[in-house]
Amino acid sequence: MELKDIGEFGFIKRFAHKFDKLIGKEEMGIGDDCALLPLNDTETYVVTTDLLIEDIHFLKTKITPEDLGHKSLAVSLSDIAAMGAYPKFSFLSLGVPKQTSVEYLDAFMNGYQKLSEKYHTPLMGGDTTKSSDKLMINVVVVGQCKKSEVRLRSMAKDGDLICVTGNLGDSAGGLHVLLNNAALTGESESLVKKHHNPEPRIKEGIWLSNQNSVHAMMDISDGISSDLMHILNASQKSANIDVKQLPISSLLQNMAKKYAWNEIELASSGGEDYELLFTVDRKDIDRLHKEYKSRFTDEISVIGEIKQGQAEIKWFENGNEISINKSGFNHFANS
Numbered sequence: 001m002e003l004k005d006i007g008e009f010g011f012i013k014r015f016a017h018k019f020d021k022l023i024g025k026e027e028m029g030i031g032d033d034c035a036l037l038p039l040n041d042t043e044t045y046v047v048t049t050d051l052l053i054e055d056i057h058f059l060k061t062k063i064t065p066e067d068l069g070h071k072s073l074a075v076s077l078s079d080i081a082a083m084g085a086y087p088k089f090s091f092l093s094l095g096v097p098k099q100t101s102v103e104y105l106d107a108f109m110n111g112y113q114k115l116s117e118k119y120h121t122p123l124m125g126g127d128t129t130k131s132s133d134k135l136m137i138n139v140v141v142v143g144q145c146k147k148s149e150v151r152l153r154s155m156a157k158d159g160d161l162i163c164v165t166g167n168l169g170d171s172a173g174g175l176h177v178l179l180n181n182a183a184l185t186g187e188s189e190s191l192v193k194k195h196h197n198p199e200p201r202i203k204e205g206i207w208l209s210n211q212n213s214v215h216a217m218m219d220i221s222d223g224i225s226s227d228l229m230h231i232l233n234a235s236q237k238s239a240n241i242d243v244k245q246l247p248i249s250s251l252l253q254n255m256a257k258k259y260a261w262n263e264i265e266l267a268s269s270g271g272e273d274y275e276l277l278f279t280v281d282r283k284d285i286d287r288l289h290k291e292y293k294s295r296f297t298d299e300i301s302v303i304g305e306i307k308q309g310q311a312e313i314k315w316f317e318n319g320n321e322i323s324i325n326k327s328g329f330n331h332f333a334n335s
């Protein structure tokens with residue numbers, strides 16, 4: 001058996017349970033956007049780590065070192081946002097091919113530092129080592145949160161509405177532009193910018209976790225078709241999603257028309273949007289929608305509802321059940 005046969009999550013399943021007995025009361029390990037490490041009676045640290053590898057997660061010829069520095073930290077900050085926490089510290093480890101120019105590394109650190117400054121999150125340590133020929137980037141971020149405000153994937157309730165912040169699919173559209181070497185016009189460049197410069201939803205996550213009606217929450221890194229399954233598995237619920245309700249920017253709609261992209265597929269399975277996916281008590285949705293809109297530059301969209309039943313997503317279009325590519329993004333699959 002090879003890793004591609006079982007995938008990332010199949011691999012994790014083989015060993016995760018062996019650590020359960022070592023994990024203390026109120027601590028939480030593998031299985032959510034962050035681990036929980038209680039700090040005192042009322043607060044907890046949340047910790048996340050991400051690994052980015054050249055040619056797997058990024059193409060060095062397509063992203064500037066400054067954007068790469070930004071994105072390396074942004075993807076981890078997004079996991080902090082997903083818990084409803086604020087970031088405190090980061091750690092950065094790099095595996096660097098020795099012919100890499102110092103100017104490249106300076107620009108990388110510049111992008112990393114600028115985003116650190118924006119969220120008052122100092123770099124506290126890490127490691128730098130030689131790598132044979134690919135650049136490797138590992139980021140750890142520690143955040144903090146009131147225990148009562150932590151939002152987990154396991155918190156979805158029957159009848160909850162399923163919501164997302166912002167738009168879906170822009171980042172995947174940007175990746176399409178890069179991989180197809182499409183002409184860089186104003187429109188295509190904006191999509192590429194979404195792909196290279198994701199903005200972590202820290203403020204939005206903190207605000208949402210302050211609302212009692214917001215139940216489960218996570219960030220969208222692989223696309224809702226795969227990410228929502230994590231909420232459904234953890235909460236032991238089913239979901240109905242209406243593809244007509246997926247928030248797709250007019251920018252992506254225009255580009256999809258122009259290049260014959262499937263915008264529904266990009267919005268549901270494209271990934272790297274780093275928006276928040278959460279479930280809400282439907283009685284509070286109007287107030288939540290209004291208050292969110294008055295505080296932030298974008299909106300929340302209702303895309304479906306949580307149902308009783310085994311963990312699966314049913315997709316609907318104009319009331320009719322449809323099937324879409326549900327594979328999401330498996331890092332070890334053949335294609």
Ligand SMILES: [Mg+2]
Nearest residue numbers: 033079219221
């Ligand atoms: Mg996440």
